[in-house]
Amino acid sequence: xxxxxxxxxxxxxxxxxxxxxxxxxxxxxxxxxxxxxxxxxxxxxxxxxxxxxxxxxxxxxxxxxxxxxxxxxxxxxxxxxxxxxxxxxxxxxxxxxxxxxxxxxxxxxxxxxxxxxxxxxxxxxxxxxxxxxxxxxxxxxxxxxxxxxxxxxxxxxxxxxxxxxxxxxxxxxxxxxxxxxxxxxxxxxxxxxxxxxxxxxxxxxxxxxxxxxxxxxxxxxxxxxxxxxxxxxxxxxxxxxxxxxxxxxxxxxxxxxxxxxxxxxxxxxxxxxxxxxxxxxxxxxxxxxxxxxxxxxxxxxxxxxxxxxxxxxxxxxxxxxxxxxxxxxxxxxxxxxxxxxxxxxxxxxxxxxxxxxxxxxxxxxxxxxxxxxxxxxxxxxxxxxxxxxxxxxxxxxxxxxxxxxxxxxxxxxxxxxxxxxxxxxxxxxxxxxxxxxxxxxxxxxxxxxxxxxxxxxxxxxxxxxxxxxxxxxxxxxxxxxxxxxxxxxxxxxxxxxxxxxxxxxxxxxxxxxxxxxxxxxxxxxxxxxxxxxxxxxxxxxxxxxxxxxxxxxxx
Numbered sequence: 054x055x056x057x058x059x060x061x062x063x064x065x066x067x068x069x070x071x072x073x074x075x076x077x078x079x080x081x082x083x084x085x086x087x088x089x090x091x092x093x094x095x096x097x098x099x100x101x102x103x104x105x106x107x108x109x110x111x112x113x114x115x116x117x118x119x120x121x122x123x124x125x126x127x128x129x130x131x132x133x134x135x136x137x138x139x140x141x142x143x144x145x146x147x148x149x150x151x152x153x154x155x156x157x158x159x160x161x162x163x164x165x166x167x168x169x170x171x172x173x174x175x176x177x178x179x180x181x182x183x184x185x186x187x188x189x190x191x192x193x194x195x196x197x198x199x200x201x202x203x204x205x206x207x208x209x210x211x212x213x214x215x216x217x218x219x220x221x222x223x224x225x226x227x228x229x230x231x232x233x234x235x236x237x238x239x240x241x242x243x244x245x246x247x248x249x250x251x252x253x254x255x256x257x258x259x260x261x262x263x264x265x266x267x268x269x270x271x272x273x274x275x276x277x278x279x280x281x282x283x284x285x286x287x288x289x290x291x292x293x294x295x296x297x298x299x300x301x302x303x304x305x306x307x308x309x310x311x312x313x314x315x316x317x318x319x320x321x322x323x324x325x326x327x328x329x330x331x332x333x334x335x336x337x338x339x340x341x342x343x344x345x346x347x348x349x350x351x352x353x354x355x356x357x358x359x360x361x362x363x364x365x366x367x368x369x370x371x372x373x374x375x376x377x378x379x380x381x382x383x384x385x386x387x388x389x390x391x392x393x394x395x396x397x398x399x400x401x402x403x404x405x406x407x408x409x410x411x412x413x414x415x416x417x418x419x420x421x422x423x424x425x426x427x428x429x430x431x432x433x434x435x436x437x438x439x440x441x442x443x444x445x446x447x448x449x450x451x452x453x454x455x456x457x458x459x460x461x462x463x464x465x466x467x468x469x470x471x472x473x474x475x476x477x478x479x480x481x482x483x484x485x486x487x488x489x490x491x492x493x494x495x496x497x498x499x500x501x502x503x504x505x506x507x508x509x510x511x512x513x514x515x516x517x518x519x520x521x522x523x524x525x526x527x528x529x530x531x532x533x534x535x536x537x538x539x540x541x542x543x544x545x546x547x548x549x550x551x552x553x554x555x556x557x558x559x560x561x562x563x564x565x566x567x568x569x570x571x572x573x574x575x576x577x578x579x580x581x582x583x584x585x586x587x588x589x590x591x592x593x594x595x596x597x598x599x600x601x602x603x604x605x606x607x608x
Contacts, residue, residue, distance in 0.1 A: 386413025
């Protein structure tokens with residue numbers, strides 16, 4: 054089976070689509086036809102079911118939705134009816150698969166549904182390949198539906214309309230916050246796969262209750278066309294409430310502090326803020342807190358947000374090849390280095406990680422609490438800068454494969470002299486990045502150093518001293534003779550050159566270089582700063598020298 058040739062022919066079309074009127078799954082045919090219909094419009098439904106799948110001998114009285122797989126040989130999974138029944142599933146399928154959007158409705162008869170369009174048998178190469186095409190499948194859909202299976206229509210209606218009637222500029226009422234927290238307890242918000250699907254096409258996705266009903270917005274009752282509640286609106290209102298809750302907790306003596314804090318924590322755990330701002334790196338962090346049946350799904354279930362295809366989903370992978378989660382994380386990390394060099398390092402380690410493994414984002418990482426969004430809500434990966442450095446894995450050597458960097462480097466002492474020209478601002482040093490960073494753009498000053506919590510810096514972390522002058526002296530004592538270097542990463546955001554970032558490195562024993570943290574600083578083009586200092590802050594001038602080194606190994 055030549056998967057590459059097959060996908061060249063497919064283009065952006067799915068391998069299968071479900072014909073909803075007949076509940077029959079049809080395979081793609083040349084000319085982009087399904088059951089004789091050329092280039093049909095199709096919708097997509099995103100829902101969660103894997104952890105509720107019944108075993109072969111469980112609940113034999115429960116049947117599956119009667120979907121026919123034309124030319125296929127797999128069974129539709131049977132699902133625990135406490136999660137949803139076959140009848141409820143069919144209602145949701147028929148609603149999502151035939152919905153049209155006024156004022157120019159397009160007839161829809163097809164639906165992309167995972168259990169009907171991806172072979173559910175283990176070890177199928179085409180199934181793994183189709184998992185690697187979720188991006189094009191979701192982007193090609195006319196409409197996307199989010200099915201919240203724990204929420205019946207009255208409960209979902211009450212929660213959404215209650216939030217809709219509340220001015221988002223006001224402080225949210227604690228009772229409404231409780232309702233929203235309850236809504237977020239639906240299993241859809243804890244599934245790993247739905248996190249990716251929401252990021253791919255969550256903006257205009259319509260919300261479905263358990264019985265497959267849409268919820269109309271109050272303003273739509275008297276309008277010519279009905280407007281239904283969308284997932285993007287839910288993220289928006291939640292984000293506004295998040296800011297309001299933080300302000301209330303900061304400025305006011307609030308008796309309901311627990312519920313405000315719980316809402317902030319829930320929003321971070323579910324990744325809703327990251328979906329709204331389209332901060333993909335934060336989505337990768339949020340994925341670590343999502344539920345999945347298999348460890349390797351933590352990569353397979355998030356890779357398409359970045360456009361990656363690793364492990365079994367890569368077309369070049371032999372069909373009998375299996376991958377550990379460590380191998381998949383290394384492949385994912387390598388792709389980040391190659392395609393998003395600055396973004397790949399925009400995190401700190403909050404727990405000890407061996408020096409050779411600090412080259413990539415890990416479960417011990419937390420993203421930096423700054424905004425990569427610029428002024429518009431476009432995808433972070435579409436705006437992120439390619440940076441002024443490059444990273445790669447050297448496969449030319451035998452044995453362990455070194456991870457190499459190349460770029461401009463200077464001493465911490467030299468860049469600090471440039472920083473000292475920003476006398477109106479303090480230099481802030483953060484020993485512990487926030488455990489649940491929202492990346493909401495809040496930062497402490499024009500210059501920030503964020504140290505990894507690693508063994509080499511244990512004495513500094515134990516002192517827990519945030520005073521830059523004293524901590525800088527401690528760093529100088531630990532690493533004398535200009536032993537601390539800054540690798541110039543460049544601007545994190547391609548449209549905002551007012552901030553630069555650098556990787557904090559020191560010489561290693563087994564490695565050429567060891568990562569110790571990351572720093573970022575403002576470049577105040579709006580001020581009359583001394584020319585040499587301005588050049589240094591921008592990655593120019595005599596303090597920067599071209600260099601290359603190794604700072605880790607592929608596992």
